[in-house]
Amino acid sequence: MxxxxxxxxTRAARFSVRCGEADRTAAAEALGVPLIGTIGAIAVAGPRRSLCLGPDEWIVAAPLEDGPAMTAAFAASPAVGSLVEVTNxxxxxxxxxxxxxxxxxxxxxxxxxxxxxxxxxxxxxxxxxxxxxxxxxxxxxxxxxxxxxxxxxxxxxxxxxxxxx
Amino acid sequence: MILIHCPYCDETLPEAEFTYAGEAHVVRPDPSVSDETWRDFLYIRSNPKGPHAERWRHAHGCGRYFNAIRDTVSDRVLTTYKAGESKPVLPGDVK
CATH class of the missing domain: 3.30.1360.120 (Probable tRNA modification gtpase trme; domain 1)
Structure with a gap:
Protein backbone atom coordinates (compact mmCIF):
# COMPACT_ATOMS: atom_id res chain seq x y z
CA MET A 1 0.00 0.00 0.00
CA THR A 10 -3.71 28.29 1.83
CA ARG A 11 -4.32 30.91 -0.80
CA ALA A 12 -1.31 32.41 -2.56
CA ALA A 13 -1.07 35.37 -4.93
CA ARG A 14 -1.07 33.96 -8.45
CA PHE A 15 -0.46 35.69 -11.75
CA SER A 16 -0.72 34.65 -15.36
CA VAL A 17 2.09 36.37 -17.25
CA ARG A 18 2.29 36.67 -21.04
CA CYS A 19 5.13 38.47 -22.77
CA GLY A 20 7.49 38.12 -25.70
CA GLU A 21 11.13 37.06 -25.59
CA ALA A 22 12.33 40.70 -25.72
CA ASP A 23 10.44 41.63 -22.54
CA ARG A 24 11.08 38.50 -20.52
CA THR A 25 14.02 39.82 -18.48
CA ALA A 26 12.32 43.12 -17.63
CA ALA A 27 9.10 41.32 -16.64
CA ALA A 28 11.06 38.90 -14.44
CA GLU A 29 12.86 41.79 -12.74
CA ALA A 30 9.57 43.52 -11.97
CA LEU A 31 8.04 40.35 -10.54
CA GLY A 32 11.11 39.42 -8.51
CA VAL A 33 11.37 35.89 -9.89
CA PRO A 34 13.16 34.61 -13.01
CA LEU A 35 11.00 33.62 -15.99
CA ILE A 36 12.73 30.71 -17.70
CA GLY A 37 12.07 30.30 -21.43
CA THR A 38 11.82 26.49 -21.42
CA ILE A 39 8.37 24.93 -21.12
CA GLY A 40 8.11 23.02 -17.84
CA ALA A 41 10.91 24.86 -16.02
CA ILE A 42 10.31 26.12 -12.48
CA ALA A 43 12.27 29.10 -11.12
CA VAL A 44 12.34 29.84 -7.39
CA ALA A 45 13.36 33.13 -5.74
CA GLY A 46 12.70 33.07 -2.00
CA PRO A 47 8.98 32.53 -1.49
CA ARG A 48 8.14 33.44 -5.10
CA ARG A 49 8.20 30.99 -7.98
CA SER A 50 7.38 30.79 -11.64
CA LEU A 51 6.57 27.99 -14.05
CA CYS A 52 6.83 28.25 -17.83
CA LEU A 53 3.59 26.92 -19.37
CA GLY A 54 3.99 27.91 -23.01
CA PRO A 55 6.39 29.73 -25.36
CA ASP A 56 5.21 33.10 -24.00
CA GLU A 57 3.25 32.15 -20.90
CA TRP A 58 4.16 31.73 -17.23
CA ILE A 59 2.30 31.24 -13.97
CA VAL A 60 3.80 33.08 -10.99
CA ALA A 61 2.96 32.23 -7.37
CA ALA A 62 3.91 34.34 -4.35
CA PRO A 63 2.75 34.95 -0.77
CA LEU A 64 -0.67 36.59 -0.73
CA GLU A 65 0.63 39.84 0.78
CA ASP A 66 3.21 40.29 -2.04
CA GLY A 67 0.46 40.52 -4.69
CA PRO A 68 -0.27 44.28 -4.73
CA ALA A 69 3.44 45.21 -4.76
CA MET A 70 4.08 42.85 -7.69
CA THR A 71 1.20 44.33 -9.67
CA ALA A 72 2.53 47.85 -9.02
CA ALA A 73 6.09 46.88 -9.95
CA PHE A 74 4.95 45.32 -13.23
CA ALA A 75 2.88 48.40 -14.09
CA ALA A 76 5.90 50.64 -13.46
CA SER A 77 8.32 48.48 -15.43
CA PRO A 78 9.18 49.03 -19.11
CA ALA A 79 8.17 45.44 -19.90
CA VAL A 80 5.44 45.11 -22.53
CA GLY A 81 3.19 42.19 -21.70
CA SER A 82 0.14 41.17 -19.76
CA LEU A 83 -0.12 40.40 -16.07
CA VAL A 84 -3.44 38.95 -14.93
CA GLU A 85 -4.02 38.24 -11.27
CA VAL A 86 -5.70 34.82 -10.96
CA THR A 87 -5.44 34.47 -7.16
CA ASN A 88 -9.16 33.89 -6.75
CA MET B 1 -4.54 6.24 -27.28
CA ILE B 2 -2.61 8.20 -29.89
CA LEU B 3 0.69 9.70 -28.79
CA ILE B 4 1.45 13.11 -30.29
CA HIS B 5 4.75 14.97 -30.24
CA CYS B 6 4.19 18.66 -29.40
CA PRO B 7 6.79 20.66 -31.36
CA TYR B 8 6.65 23.48 -28.79
CA CYS B 9 6.94 21.39 -25.61
CA ASP B 10 9.25 18.92 -27.41
CA GLU B 11 7.59 16.00 -25.65
CA THR B 12 5.52 13.05 -26.86
CA LEU B 13 2.26 13.20 -24.96
CA PRO B 14 -1.11 11.45 -24.80
CA GLU B 15 -3.85 12.52 -27.17
CA ALA B 16 -6.08 13.52 -24.20
CA GLU B 17 -4.06 16.74 -23.83
CA PHE B 18 -4.78 17.77 -27.43
CA THR B 19 -7.75 18.85 -29.51
CA TYR B 20 -8.19 18.31 -33.22
CA ALA B 21 -8.69 21.43 -35.35
CA GLY B 22 -9.34 20.29 -38.93
CA GLU B 23 -7.27 20.06 -42.09
CA ALA B 24 -4.06 22.11 -42.24
CA HIS B 25 -2.83 24.38 -45.03
CA VAL B 26 -6.32 25.47 -46.12
CA VAL B 27 -5.65 28.92 -47.58
CA ARG B 28 -8.38 31.57 -47.36
CA PRO B 29 -8.97 32.95 -50.85
CA ASP B 30 -9.66 36.60 -51.71
CA PRO B 31 -13.35 37.32 -50.90
CA SER B 32 -13.98 38.43 -54.52
CA VAL B 33 -13.68 34.83 -55.83
CA SER B 34 -16.64 32.92 -57.25
CA ASP B 35 -19.22 31.34 -54.98
CA GLU B 36 -17.98 27.88 -55.97
CA THR B 37 -14.40 28.64 -54.93
CA TRP B 38 -15.63 30.13 -51.65
CA ARG B 39 -17.84 27.09 -51.01
CA ASP B 40 -14.87 24.83 -51.63
CA PHE B 41 -12.76 26.86 -49.19
CA LEU B 42 -15.44 26.61 -46.52
CA TYR B 43 -16.64 23.06 -46.89
CA ILE B 44 -14.65 20.87 -49.26
CA ARG B 45 -11.78 18.96 -47.64
CA SER B 46 -9.35 16.49 -49.15
CA ASN B 47 -10.34 13.55 -46.88
CA PRO B 48 -7.47 11.31 -48.03
CA LYS B 49 -6.94 7.66 -47.27
CA GLY B 50 -3.37 7.80 -45.97
CA PRO B 51 -1.20 10.68 -44.73
CA HIS B 52 -3.30 13.72 -43.84
CA ALA B 53 -1.94 17.15 -42.80
CA GLU B 54 -4.07 18.46 -39.96
CA ARG B 55 -4.07 21.07 -37.23
CA TRP B 56 -3.96 20.14 -33.57
CA ARG B 57 -3.94 22.29 -30.46
CA HIS B 58 -2.11 21.41 -27.27
CA ALA B 59 -5.15 22.60 -25.32
CA HIS B 60 -4.24 21.11 -21.93
CA GLY B 61 -0.60 22.10 -22.23
CA CYS B 62 1.21 24.95 -23.93
CA GLY B 63 -1.97 26.06 -25.72
CA ARG B 64 -0.29 26.28 -29.15
CA TYR B 65 -1.66 25.22 -32.52
CA PHE B 66 0.65 23.11 -34.63
CA ASN B 67 0.38 20.80 -37.63
CA ALA B 68 0.62 17.04 -37.73
CA ILE B 69 0.69 14.46 -40.49
CA ARG B 70 -1.44 11.52 -39.46
CA ASP B 71 -2.05 8.37 -41.46
CA THR B 72 -5.84 8.03 -41.58
CA VAL B 73 -5.54 4.27 -42.11
CA SER B 74 -3.23 3.37 -39.22
CA ASP B 75 -4.05 6.44 -37.07
CA ARG B 76 -0.30 6.83 -36.58
CA VAL B 77 1.02 10.38 -36.29
CA LEU B 78 3.93 10.41 -38.73
CA THR B 79 5.36 13.81 -37.85
CA THR B 80 4.46 17.15 -36.29
CA TYR B 81 5.75 20.65 -37.03
CA LYS B 82 5.15 24.19 -35.83
CA ALA B 83 2.39 26.37 -37.26
CA GLY B 84 3.67 28.48 -40.14
CA GLU B 85 6.24 25.91 -41.27
CA SER B 86 5.73 24.27 -44.64
CA LYS B 87 4.54 20.70 -44.94
CA PRO B 88 7.51 18.34 -44.68
CA VAL B 89 8.19 15.81 -47.42
CA LEU B 90 7.90 12.29 -46.05
CA PRO B 91 9.66 9.23 -47.41
CA GLY B 92 7.33 7.65 -49.95
CA ASP B 93 5.69 10.96 -50.92
CA VAL B 94 4.98 11.23 -54.65
CA LYS B 95 6.65 14.37 -55.95
Missing part, protein backbone atom coordinates in the same frame (compact mmCIF):
# COMPACT_ATOMS: atom_id res chain seq x y z
CA UNK A 2 1.48 3.29 -1.08
CA UNK A 3 1.05 6.10 1.40
CA UNK A 4 -0.34 9.41 0.19
CA UNK A 5 -1.77 12.57 1.78
CA UNK A 6 -3.85 15.25 0.10
CA UNK A 7 -4.30 18.70 1.61
CA UNK A 8 -5.53 22.03 0.34
CA UNK A 9 -2.95 24.81 0.55
CA UNK A 89 -9.44 31.59 -9.74
CA UNK A 90 -7.21 28.83 -8.40
CA UNK A 91 -7.13 26.32 -5.59
CA UNK A 92 -3.97 24.27 -4.99
CA UNK A 93 -3.73 20.77 -3.55
CA UNK A 94 -0.48 19.38 -2.16
CA UNK A 95 -0.03 15.66 -2.66
CA UNK A 96 2.69 14.14 -0.50
CA UNK A 97 3.95 10.63 0.05
CA UNK A 98 5.40 7.87 -2.14
CA UNK A 99 1.95 7.14 -3.62
CA UNK A 100 1.62 10.57 -5.26
CA UNK A 101 2.43 9.39 -8.77
CA UNK A 102 -0.01 6.49 -8.53
CA UNK A 103 -2.74 8.73 -7.12
CA UNK A 104 -2.41 11.26 -9.94
CA UNK A 105 -2.38 8.46 -12.51
CA UNK A 106 -6.07 7.96 -11.69
CA UNK A 107 -6.87 11.04 -13.75
CA UNK A 108 -3.74 12.17 -15.56
CA UNK A 109 -2.80 10.37 -18.80
CA UNK A 110 0.80 11.57 -18.72
CA UNK A 111 3.70 9.36 -17.66
CA UNK A 112 4.46 11.26 -14.45
CA UNK A 113 7.60 9.23 -13.76
CA UNK A 114 9.13 11.31 -16.57
CA UNK A 115 8.26 14.56 -14.79
CA UNK A 116 11.41 15.26 -12.79
CA UNK A 117 11.27 17.12 -9.45
CA UNK A 118 11.77 20.83 -10.11
CA UNK A 119 9.61 20.71 -13.22
CA UNK A 120 5.94 21.42 -13.81
CA UNK A 121 3.39 21.18 -16.58
CA UNK A 122 -0.09 22.13 -17.50
CA UNK A 123 -1.91 18.89 -18.16
CA UNK A 124 -5.30 17.29 -17.81
CA UNK A 125 -6.85 15.49 -14.84
CA UNK A 126 -9.97 13.57 -15.88
CA UNK A 127 -10.99 16.30 -18.32
CA UNK A 128 -10.00 19.23 -16.10
CA UNK A 129 -7.07 21.44 -17.10
CA UNK A 130 -4.65 21.54 -14.17
CA UNK A 131 -1.20 22.91 -13.48
CA UNK A 132 1.04 20.32 -11.88
CA UNK A 133 4.27 21.24 -10.05
CA UNK A 134 6.64 18.53 -8.90
CA UNK A 135 9.03 19.13 -6.02
CA UNK A 136 11.35 16.73 -4.22
CA UNK A 137 8.78 15.81 -1.59
CA UNK A 138 5.41 16.59 -3.18
CA UNK A 139 3.20 17.35 -6.12
CA UNK A 140 1.16 20.56 -6.18
CA UNK A 141 -1.88 20.55 -8.39
CA UNK A 142 -3.64 23.82 -9.17
CA UNK A 143 -7.24 23.60 -10.30
CA UNK A 144 -9.79 26.24 -11.28
CA UNK A 145 -12.08 26.66 -8.27
CA UNK A 146 -15.30 25.63 -10.01
CA UNK A 147 -13.75 22.18 -10.66
CA UNK A 148 -12.58 21.75 -7.06
CA UNK A 149 -15.49 19.64 -5.69
CA UNK A 150 -15.14 17.24 -8.63
CA UNK A 151 -11.37 16.95 -8.44
CA UNK A 152 -11.36 16.70 -4.66
CA UNK A 153 -13.94 13.90 -4.69
CA UNK A 154 -11.98 12.02 -7.32
CA UNK A 155 -8.69 12.39 -5.43
CA UNK A 156 -10.13 11.25 -2.12
CA UNK A 157 -11.93 8.29 -3.72
CA UNK A 158 -8.69 7.27 -5.41
CA UNK A 159 -6.77 7.62 -2.15
CA UNK A 160 -9.32 5.43 -0.37
CA UNK A 161 -9.04 2.84 -3.12
CA UNK A 162 -5.27 2.80 -2.77
CA UNK A 163 -5.60 2.39 0.99
CA UNK A 164 -8.00 -0.53 0.58
CA UNK A 165 -5.72 -2.32 -1.88
Missing amino acids: ADVTIRTL RDVTFAITGPGGEELLAHGCPRDLSKLAPGRGVRTVFDGVSVVLWRFDDRFEMTVWRSYVPFVEALLSAAAREMQAA
